[in-house]
Amino acid sequence: MSTKVAQAISALRQTLPHAHLVTPEAAEEYQSLNNSYLSGFESDLSPSCIFLPRSKEEVAAFVRTIQPFVGDVQFAIRAAGRQPLPGCANVQDGLTVDLRSLKGIDIQDGHVQIAAGELWGSVYEHLEPHGLGVTGGKSTTCGIGGLATQGGLSFYSTREGFICDNVVNFEVVVASGEILNANGQENSDLWVALRGGGNNLGIVTRFDLRTFKQGPMYAGMVWYYKPSFPDQMAALVKELTSPDASVETHLMLSIAYAQVFNNGNGVVCLNQLYYTQPVQDPPALAPFTHVQPQRAEMNTMKIQTLVQAATEQSSAGQSMIRCLYMNVSVKADIETLTTGGDIWCEELESVKDAAGLMCSYTLQPYPVSLLKKTSANGGNVLGLDPSNGPVVIVLLLTYWAEKRDDERVIGFMQTALKRIEQNADAKGQLVPYIYWNYAFSHQDALRSYGEENVHKLQEASKKYDPNGMFQTACPGGFKLFK
Numbered sequence: 496m497s498t499k500v501a502q503a504i505s506a507l508r509q510t511l512p513h514a515h516l517v518t519p520e521a522a523e524e525y526q527s528l529n530n531s532y533l534s535g536f537e538s539d540l541s542p543s544c545i546f547l548p549r550s551k552e553e554v555a556a557f558v559r560t561i562q563p564f565v566g567d568v569q570f571a572i573r574a575a576g577r578q579p580l581p582g583c584a585n586v587q588d589g590l591t592v593d594l595r596s597l598k599g600i601d602i603q604d605g606h607v608q609i610a611a612g613e614l615w616g617s618v619y620e621h622l623e624p625h626g627l628g629v630t631g632g633k634s635t636t637c638g639i640g641g642l643a644t645q646g647g648l649s650f651y652s653t654r655e656g657f658i659c660d661n662v663v664n665f666e667v668v669v670a671s672g673e674i675l676n677a678n679g680q681e682n683s684d685l686w687v688a689l690r691g692g693g694n695n696l697g698i699v700t701r702f703d704l705r706t707f708k709q710g711p712m713y714a715g716m717v718w719y720y721k722p723s724f725p726d727q728m729a730a731l732v733k734e735l736t737s738p739d740a741s742v743e744t745h746l747m748l749s750i751a752y753a754q755v756f757n758n759g760n761g762v763v764c765l766n767q768l769y770y771t772q773p774v775q776d777p778p779a780l781a782p783f784t785h786v787q788p789q790r791a792e793m794n795t796m797k798i799q800t801l802v803q804a805a806t807e808q809s810s811a812g813q814s815m816i817r818c819l820y821m822n823v824s825v826k827a828d829i830e831t832l833t834t835g836g837d838i839w840c841e842e843l844e845s846v847k848d849a850a851g852l853m854c855s856y857t858l859q860p861y862p863v864s865l866l867k868k869t870s871a872n873g874g875n876v877l878g879l880d881p882s883n884g885p886v887v888i889v890l891l892l893t894y895w896a897e898k899r900d901d902e903r904v905i906g907f908m909q910t911a912l913k914r915i916e917q918n919a920d921a922k923g924q925l926v927p928y929i930y931w932n933y934a935f936s937h938q939d940a941l942r943s944y945g946e947e948n949v950h951k952l953q954e955a956s957k958k959y960d961p962n963g964m965f966q967t968a969c970p971g972g973f974k975l976f977k
């Protein structure tokens with residue numbers, strides 16, 4: 496441990512004598528905390544100290560105490576640790592601020608206040624008895640921070656917009672150590688900047704999200720075969736481009752491969768489908784639920800509560816697996832989406848024997864109705880105008896077992912992504928937006944927001960963090976000044 500890091504830890508102990516600080520000497524607790532990231536790429540890093548604040552005041556005291564060490568000491572901000580981007584929420588030889596002890600969910604009139612250490616599953620359990628819903632992650636195990644500061648797609652996004660666009664107030668500790676509220680009336684430039692700006696502007700200690708009346712939904716999974724995929728692409732494009740497109744649907748269409756299935760022989764296709772009203776077999780989903788032939792015994796479509804639907808999506812208990820995401824955005828074009836799947840299948844051949852391989856080519860649409868919500872809800876910095884829409888996020892998601900396969904699996908993903916991108920670009924179907932939550936290190940998600948939005952973020956950074964603490968001392972994720 497460097498002298499400066501040791502001094503910073505000692506200063507923290509002096510400022511906060513009862514602080515929950517965990518160093519490698521407390522081997523069992525340290526290992527258990529550091530090994531609880533979803534991705535092994537995060538757990539591969541060893542911070543010198545993990546700090547678990549119990550209140551926003553402790554977060555503020557941390558920021559003030561660290562100020563004199565900026566330039567010598569680095570820190571990371573961690574919520575549930577579900578984002579696989581290496582080093583986004585952990586830091587080698589630095590201080591990791593683990594927000595998971597910040598607890599509290601408080602239902603107010605029209606919104607819910609959620610402390611930064613909560614999980615979406617707990618939020619849904621609180622809201623459901625009141626007949627309320629919120630735009631949150633589709634998995635119970637995801638944290639609030641990554642989704643609400645970097646975009647965020649929910650089951651309800653087609654109707655309600657991005658998760659970040661539903662945050663009515665961020666309670667945030669900025670570089671001065673002040674605790675600010677950022678909303679439509681107070682610090683509104685910070686409010687807009689935090690809707691996409693990630694960890695560049697401060698440590699958010701509480702998120703207040705708009706709630707709405709919500710009952711159960713018709714939701715589940717349909718498994719089928721690759722020959723039907725082109726027709727499914729046609730159905731997807733038809734739905735997304737229809738002037739009567741339903742605002743109640745959320746569609747995720749994938750080609751998937753898992754070594755454990757079919758003795759690793761072939762790919763399968765998976766539709767994850769949501770209709771956010773309690774309607775059995777709604778016509779809007781029929782083209783996707785009735786695809787034939789399908790694995791009828793694996794069809795899970797039924798009326799479900801939000802908690803049930805989000806539990807079906809969870810990767811509960813998964814940690815320290817080799818896991819990465821990459822993504823590119825394209826227009827809703829049948830040929831682009833179909834060829835993208837073919838390219839992915841071709842490239843997959845080179846890694847099919849990697850131990851424990853499980854991966855997918857997954858399409859997540861941003862319908863026009865979703866994009867229209869941004870300006871209605873006060874704006875964000877993502878740079879996606881409704882005139883860009885509908886947009887389809889092409890997510891490459893890969894899980895594998897052994898570190899020794901890292902290089903070739905990353906190579907497979909990068910090659911497939913590049914070819915998909917080139918194919919879309921050649922046909923004029925590429926959208927220059929990269930979704931931060933699914934981006935890998937070589938993809939500068941921030942710059943994909945466009946110059947004007949990067950400038951807006953830089954101005955907010957200069958105002959709320961004039962010495963650039965969150966740029967130099969908090970290196971995780973994508974940064975504003977290069």
Ligand SMILES: Cc1cc2nc3c(=O)[nH]c(=O)nc-3n(C[C@H](O)[C@H](O)[C@H](O)COP(=O)(O)OP(=O)(O)OC[C@H]3O[C@@H](n4cnc5c(N)ncnc54)[C@H](O)[C@@H]3O)c2cc1C
Nearest residue numbers: 572574575576577578633634638640641647648694699932
């Ligand atoms: C099973 C699963 C399901 C998913 N489902 C969805 C989904 O439905 N929709 C979707 O859009 N994405 C989804 N994702 C991707 C998800 O959006 C990202 O992984 C997200 O970043 C996870 O958030 P987290 O708070 O757990 O992340 P962490 O890994 O803890 O943090 C991610 C980033 O956010 C920053 N951060 C976190 N909290 C704060 C804070 N309070 N203040 C400042 N910065 C903060 C961290 O510094 C880090 O850079 C899913 C991922 C998984 C594994």
